[in-house]
Amino acid sequence: MNFIKTYAIFFLGIALLGCNEKKEYTDNIYTKPEIVKDPAINFLSPEESMETMHLPEGYDIELVASEPMINEPVTIAWGPNGKLYVAEMLTYMQDIDGTNQNEPWSRVSVLEDLDGDGKMDKSTVFIDSLILPRILLPLDNRVIVGETYNRSLYSYKDTNGDNIADVKELILEEPKRDNANLEHQSASMLWSIDNWLYVSSKSLRYRFTKREMEIDTLSDAPNGQWGLTEDENGQLFYSSAGGEVPALGYQQHPVYGNLEMPGKWEEGFEAVWPIIGTPDVQGGEFRLREDGTLNHFTASCGQSIFLGDQLPAYGDLFIPEPVGRLVRRAKVEHINGKTVLRNAYPQTEFLASTDANFRPVETKTGPDGCLYVVDMYRGIIQEGTWVRKGSFLRPVVERKKLDRNIGKGRIYRIVHKEMKPTKMEPLLEKSSDELIDYLAHPNGWYRINAQKLLVLRNDKASIPILVGKVTGGTPHLGALFTSTDYALGRLHSLWTLEGMDALDTGLVIKAMQDEDARVRMAALRISDRYIKDKNAEVFAAVKSLQNDPVVEVKEQLILTLRSSKTKEAKQIAQALMDSNQNNEVITAMAKQNIEEVPLEVEKLKKQYVLEHASVRGRILSGYQIFKNVCSACHGMDGKGIEGLAPTLVGSPRVNAKNHEIPLKILMNGLTGPIDGKEYSGVMVGMKEQDNQWMADILTYIRLHLNDASAVGPWQNMEKVRKEVENRESYWTIEELMKSN
Incomplete structure (x- = not known):
């Protein structure tokens, strides 16, 4: 944390001589260009697209990889072997209806920079025939990969050096298919400093230190979506695009439950400042300023705390906003024990583009000490559930022909003109003694990966050296380091010993x-x-x-x-x-x-102890569904979020004696004004879920939030399914009432 961070800068050749001077780097915000309210949607080459990007003075953007080397990239991760793995969703929204989206045609590629100039020279398909890969976590010579709809996890390994995985090992078997919309499933797994593996949604964490997965249930973890990051201490930062919440869960570690505090960010932090008109926003006019620009976070994802050493932005939180074609830089400040976020550039963004196809979906700290940006580079960014007939988005997509812009993708890195990217040093083949030096590296990428390798190796000969580090023994001054914070070395040594059970x-x-x-x-x-x-x-x-x-x-x-x-x-x-x-x-x-x-689940058990066991079970299951899926828009109390979604408490649709009304809404969704009010989005349909799922969530909403009757999985479920099986559009209130 920056509030207690002390730097002792050691220059090469001057052993243990400190220098407390702090250099000021150029960081002046750009002058905003004239905003084009309704931009043309034309493909630009990577070089042309970079010309449309605006960064603060002193910063520059460089191309790392682009099509045809990669297509539809969604997440990246460097392995300790120095290679860059890229998950590519090749079937994602290839037309307005998402035709063939769930076919096993996606992949993970591995990229190599052969000459060390920072630009990738070679691409090889590491794993082929995947369904929308979303979890990508290198271990040692293995990579954990998770696919959409598949709760199981596998590790993949290349044993002959051709960059093609030839060993696939099941490390977590979860046979039940995840039927949730792909935007509501777990993504973005990270190996945290505490040696647990966390995911962006669901109250679970995993431990992988003995070639098998150990699972732990968290009491009340925040529910994010795409993106998960941590600071140098291991404090996690989530985000929720569906709830239009750019950052959450960062006041305390989720192992202790969730804690959201008022004043967790400066006033107006939720407002975004694009330099391009954004007609393709799900919220429609409600989410647009008079100049046509997006007025609020609506698609925050792929966030990262920057822990590199070659940008003057250590500890800052970077949040991509692909609908706004921008990346926010937030200062993470600690004020009397509260973590508070502040936009580093008031009413301006760190990175913004006038290229309508610029779709930043992830940021990462690179082993070269720089910030990387993954650009899915495409016209339509929203998943098909939100672009059905009756949505605000569909006619915009049709008019702008957004669905025709597909099959490309770029990876960039942000550099500073007064700092120089460092050369990547692969860690996989280094000895354990050498890895221990990297636990104090000024670039956090090396610290966490050195720790990970030491824990996975579990080399008992390392233990005395690590103990000496924790107790303040004489530190090595690694020749690779131009500056060293030895407290970080002690911090990672301590957690490494924890991971080794030592x-x-x-x-x-x-x-x-x-x-x-x-x-x-x-x-x-x-x-x-x-x-x-x-x-x-x-x-x-x-x-x-x-x-x-x-x-x-x-x-x-x-x-x-x-x-x-x-x-x-x-x-x-x-x-x-x-x-x-x-x-x-x-x-x-x-x-x-x-x-x-008591935990909410325990309170529910006591509250409904007299209910039949089947009803009680539906309430408990419905609570978990509500927390993971519904609360982002309707709030945990079900009373709605102003401008985003209406209250479910007292809703005549929820409380209808005819169970078919709320059931139809669950299956096909709802759009248009509700009780005279406009909202920024639509209620998406979830008919891909089974009857038990429908009964569980309806029972929780009706019985717990409204004191209405429970719903059984047999009540009109199949009748309604047959009635709406060919319906693809959302309901409107008027149409819904006529149908009943």
């Missing part, structure tokens, strides 16, 4: 006394397990930090104390709240400790 209580307690707050916070997180086991020695060390001078350490202390159910743990939380009455984050966290608020 920690003891003495080492954890020692780390709690580290001079750097980041290490103390990590030690507190790790101590959760010892607190659960009622380890008195660790508990004494934990409670000794209640007077720590850094507020974020106190917050982590409160979270760690949740692992103890003792009276003393509650008393400490109460004391922290009493002595920090002006700190709203500490107050909110401590109240959860003191009041022991």
Whole structure:
């Protein structure tokens, strides 16, 4: 975290001589060009497209790869072998109806820069015949890949050096098909600093350290969509395009549940500032300014905390907005213990383009220390469910012929004119001793990948060296490093030992006394397990930090104390709240400790204990569906979000005695004014889900949110399915009422 980060800059050839000067780099925002309200939709070459892109003074954009080398790229990841893997959704929206979208024609390619100039020279199809690949996570010489609709995960490996995977291994078997719309499924898996693998949606995390997947259920993780990132401490940042929320879940780690605070970003942060008219926005006129530009985040995705060392943007959050043809740069500020986001360029964006086909869908920190941008480069960006007949988007797509612009894609990198990208150093073949040096590398890509490899190798000979790093032994001054933050080296060494199952209580307690707050916070997180086991020695060390001078350490202390159910743990939380009455984050966290608020699922079980087991089961399942799918638009309380979606509480459609009305809405969706109000989107149909799914969500919404009757999976389900099986358009209120 930047609030406690201290740099000790060591120049090559001057061993252990520090320099505290901080260089100021050119970073002046561009002058906005004249906005074209209704732009032409013409393909441009990569070079022509780059001419339309505007960046702050001092920054430049370079082409890394483009068609025909890649097509329809959605996510990228560097392997520790130095190669760049690219997931390509070759069937995504190839026409306005998404014909053949679910055919196994997509792929993962591997790109190579053979001459080290930063531009890819060779592309090889690593895995072919995939269905819309969405999860891409290199391990060592293996790559985890997840496909759309498939809950199982596989690792792939190339054993003969031809860049074509020849070994496929099942590492997580989940035979039940995921029938959710592809925008509502898990994507963007990352290996976090705590050695758990997190996904962008669903309250699950995975651990892969012994060649098999361990699964852990999180109590109340945020529900994001496409994109997941973390800062140097492992704090996760989610986003939700469906809920038009550019960033969420970053006040506390999701292992402790979700915490959203008022004032989590500066006023007006949700407003975006394109330099091109955006007629193809799902919300229609509601989401447009008078000049035709998008007025609010509506498709945030592929966000990343930049942890590279060759841009003056370390620790900033970059958020692509493909509908607005822009990338936001947000400053991540820590104000009295609260994490607050601020647009780095008021009423302007970091990167914006006047090319209507520019569709940034992901950003990543590269091993060269620069920022990478994945551009799907296409006309239509919304999935077909949102472009059906009756939607605002369909006539726009038809008029602009957006669906004809397909089959291309670009990858760019952002560089700074006063800094030089570093040469990629593959890590896969390095010794364990060499990898340990990289745990303190100024580029976070090397730190996390070195840690990952050390954990996967589990080389016991590394343990004494790692212990020495944590306890403050004499550090190596790696010849590759021009600057080194040794506290980050201790931080990653500590987590590496955790991943190797090589920690003891003495080492954890020692780390709690580290001079750097980041290490103390990590030690507190790790101590959760010892607190659960009622380890008195660790508990004494934990409670000794209640007077720590850094507020974020106190917050982590409160979270760690949740692992103890003792009276003393509650008393400490109460004391922290009493002595920090002006700190709203500490107050909110401590109240959860003191009041022991039960999980929502446990509350539901108690509330409906007298209901028949089948009804209770539907309520519990319906809650999970509502949280993962519906709450982004309707809010967790079901009372709607202003301008986005109406309330479900008291809705005459939800409470209709005739179950066919809400069932038809679930199956085919709803558009148009609702009770005299216009909303920015449509309710999408979900008839691909089975009858039990329909019964579960309807029972939760009707019985729990409205005190109406439950719905069984047998009630009119097949009758309604047959009635609407050939219907592709949304319902309107008027049409729905006539049909019943």
